[in-house]
Amino acid sequence: MAFKALLIDKTDGGFTRTVVMREESELPAGDLLIDVKYSSLNYKDALSATGNPGVTRKFPHTPGIDVAGVVLHSESSAFRPGDEVVAIGFDIGMNTPGGFGQRVRIPAQWAVPLPHGLSLHESMILGTAGFTAALCIDKLERAGMRKDNGPILVTGATGGVGSVAVALLARLGYEVAALTGKADQAAFLTTLGAGQILPRETLLEVGNRPLLKEQWGGVVDTVGGEILFNAVKSLRYGCSLAACGLVASPNIPATVFPFILRHVNLLGVDSVELPLAQKEAIWRKLSNAWKLEGLAALEHRLSFATLSNAIDRILAGNMVGRGVLDLSS
Numbered sequence: 051m052a053f054k055a056l057l058i059d060k061t062d063g064g065f066t067r068t069v070v071m072r073e074e075s076e077l078p079a080g081d082l083l084i085d086v087k088y089s090s091l092n093y094k095d096a097l098s099a100t101g102n103p104g105v106t107r108k109f110p111h112t113p114g115i116d117v118a119g120v121v122l123h124s125e126s127s128a129f130r131p132g133d134e135v136v137a138i139g140f141d142i143g144m145n146t147p148g149g150f151g152q153r154v155r156i157p158a159q160w161a162v163p164l165p166h167g168l169s170l171h172e173s174m175i176l177g178t179a180g181f182t183a184a185l186c187i188d189k190l191e192r193a194g195m196r197k198d199n200g201p202i203l204v205t206g207a208t209g210g211v212g213s214v215a216v217a218l219l220a221r222l223g224y225e226v227a228a229l230t231g232k233a234d235q236a237a238f239l240t241t242l243g244a245g246q247i248l249p250r251e252t253l254l255e256v257g258n259r260p261l262l263k264e265q266w267g268g269v270v271d272t273v274g275g276e277i278l279f280n281a282v283k284s285l286r287y288g289c290s291l292a293a294c295g296l297v298a299s300p301n302i303p304a305t306v307f308p309f310i311l312r313h314v315n316l317l318g319v320d321s322v323e324l325p326l327a328q329k330e331a332i333w334r335k336l337s338n339a340w341k342l343e344g345l346a347a348l349e350h351r352l353s354f355a356t357l358s359n360a361i362d363r364i365l366a367g368n369m370v371g372r373g374v375l376d377l378s379s
């Protein structure tokens with residue numbers, strides 16, 4: 051059967067983006083064929099769409115690391131036709147055709163049943179970005195983050211991971227400080243639950259001192275680079291930073307001083323290869339104890355017609371909240 055997909059192709063002049071009709075027979079082998087209802091736009095999809103070899107090496111290609119849909123055909127005993135499923139990460143949208151097409155065929159081990167308490171649509175308002183925000187908070191709590199240790203800083207606060215992190219932390223009762231480059235989004239961040247809004251320069255123009263004033267009871271960092279390490283330098287004694295992103299830089303200008311003088315921790319967070327059982331545990335939290343009311347406040351609805359423009363916006367750092375692709379558009 052033919053289906054609609056965004057296709058990225060490599061040409062002499064660069065990478066093209068076209069909405070085309072494809073055939074199910076063009077999809078790779080796999081035991082689950084899924085009718086994709088929703089996907090979402092993550093920074094990594096924009097890297098794939100612009101030919102970043104660290105994400106996608108084979109073209110033509112359909113990005114989309116997030117998939118929410120209905121099983122059409124299953125060769126696995128774990129799923130039956132008609133089941134609603136969510137699949138994020140692993141190789142989806144990297145070198146396996148992803149959720150920016152109306153059909154995907156993937157191994158059953160990459161999918162989880164839609165968690166009770168979330169609709170397919172809500173699962174994609176969260177998507178990889180929201181899942182990763184929850185994974186950061188879960189890891190910080192396992193490392194001892196507590197509400198009475200001081201405010202929790204979120205960097206890149208208006209972005210996908212950042213905005214869900216602000217909302218989740220506020221929902222869980224933490225005091226939240228949001229670091230942002232978008233002064234005009236203060237009302238959005240306040241609505242999500244940020245108590246303090248700090249301009250990005252707060253963690254850029256701080257000089258070369260080995261330590262900064264102790265402020266944060268924890269940090270969710272989505273940007274990397276200088277901001278990440280200045281946030282480490284301003285953690286309170288014994289507290290932790292969860293690092294998941296690199297939009298500012300993959301390089302960290304670091305010394306050992308915060309670690310050996312303040313007993314702080316730098317925690318790594320990866321949503322992609324996280325074992326399926328741990329993925330299911332985070333989805334259970336997001337659909338129950340950590341369920342966010344008012345998810346719609348985070349959403350920008352995208353269609354095949356507006357997707358390419360949104361890819362340019364996220365690459366330029368101008369995205370606010372979460373772009374959700376409605377595949378029926």
Ligand SMILES: NC(=O)c1ccc[n+]([C@@H]2O[C@H](COP(=O)([O-])OP(=O)(O)OC[C@H]3O[C@@H](n4cnc5c(N)ncnc54)[C@H](OP(=O)(O)O)[C@@H]3O)[C@@H](O)[C@H]2O)c1
Nearest residue numbers: 093206207208209210211230231295296297298320321367
């Ligand atoms: N480890 C994982 O498993 C995992 C999973 C998901 C995402 N990620 C990574 O997390 C990062 C964020 O992803 P996303 O989907 O949330 O992207 P996004 O929606 O584009 O959000 C990134 C935000 O960072 C801020 N920003 C952009 N450029 C910046 C710069 N040069 N310096 C400082 N801040 C900047 C902007 O927010 P403000 O204007 O508010 O500052 C932007 O909205 C990406 O690097 C992505 O690859 C990793």
